[in-house]
Amino acid sequence: MDKNDFSAYVYADNAATTRLSDTALEAMLPYMTAYYGNPSSIYSFSHESRKALSAARSDVAAVLNADPSEIIFTSGGTESDNHAVVGAARANVAKGKHLITSTIEHHALLHTMKQLEKEGYSVTYVPVDGEGTVDVEALKAAVRPDTTVISIMMANNEVGTIQPIAEIGAFAKSKGILFHTDAVQAVGHIPVDVKELNVDMLSLSGHKFHGPKGVGALYLRKGVRILPLMQGGGQERGRRSGTENVAGAVGLAAALKEAASQMETEAARLKALVARLDEGILKIPYTKKTGHPTNRLPGLASYTVEFIEGESMILHLDIRGIAASTGSACSTGSLDPSHVLMAMGLTHEVAHGSLRLSLGKYSTDADVDKILAELPEVVALLRRMSPVWPGLE
């Protein structure tokens, strides 16, 4: 096979990023060539880009049940998370310096919290149960008079578990604590209504729902004051300086509108594909599904495969034309396996053999067929050379 020919490649890593949808691409193109004016300029040539940015903002707001003035475009999920947590923490130092989050957040959130700890904030990391659901009682018990921000992700990127955000939001509201949710994996895949969820801040990222990379948004509820991260020309009403990524915002909005309009049928289709994956994969001995059995993202399937190591599994799948991911140490860039799987109580050895398959808009039944044909062979091959494989009696 030609190394650069991916026409027959099965892409099952949509939680990492997605292919841009054709609709989003079409929507973006004019704003890179025909209407490239700076939206802040006053001449007529910039009207089109200004109008497009404003329409994109309205579209995003409509999907989230927010007001356009509550949407700030950013460079992605990471920036939105940083902005929300750092900005809210810094704006509320007069009240206190205690923050609450969970042990299974994305590093965009966890590393931000670690940085704030270095700056003198204290952070409580609320545990999760074996299915990856945040312990709401522990969260409630963690609140102190000086707690200013709670941040809990809406859906986990490794195991797909959906968190009780509306319940936590109602609680935070009753305590007068700002509540942020990292909804990067949720938006475009499951219904997200900022009012129903009782959130003050919400992060989303275009490339997780077939929009472009490097563009995201932060929902900031009217009346909530947080400090900006970026200082400069005062774009986004002073909340996020820097010349706007017009084409990016347009693409994000187009992809989001499309995803929202197809959500119900698409979720049902993905669930059926995942059910087929489950059925086939769980037939392999010593495999288990991870995350919540039902309350989970429709397209994300995560497993543990005992007695083999994740990186080897991923590379063998790659050679056979399948992209998947793992939380094994070798893939995390550290010597420890995924913090999410460890927080869920998995042992190191089991966590080293984790496998995540995440399907999307372009995934097909044939993709699932291919995965189910290749994966059992890869597992068998690696187990045959594993000194810890007990064999099957």
Add this chain to the structure above:
Amino acid sequence: MYTEKVMDHFMNPRNVGTIEDANGVGQVGNLKCGDIMKIFLKIENDVIVDVKFQTFGCAAAVATSSMATELIKGKTVQEALQLTNRAVVEALDDLPPMKMHCSVLAEEAVKSALADYYQRQGLDPIPIVGCTGNCDACHSDHAHDHGRSDEEE
């Protein structure tokens, strides 16, 4: 990320398996760290006439085990004792810095099997083989124990 040699030895590992009548067997690493290597030696008249391995671990762990077995096959025990992790890395046209510990583990697996061989001969392996690094700590500590500086963290 990996060189072609590493990928070749990962995809087509040489000498995978076990030896029924091995007279030197060594296992290093642990599951917690995510790599385990087990090496089986068949030694006759001080010559390694057969060698096999089993490995649980990443591509680098498989490739370094495979290469280490290739480097000692047919060699005398004394020659095999001279195997270094550097030699394994060079034979593979390099490893990413994060994966250097795998080559250390491969060297230790060979030494551990050789130590077992000496033990079976009624000889104390420590003065001959030295520390086989079969300690409980994870990789980074192996490098420290051995005073190696080639591991970047």
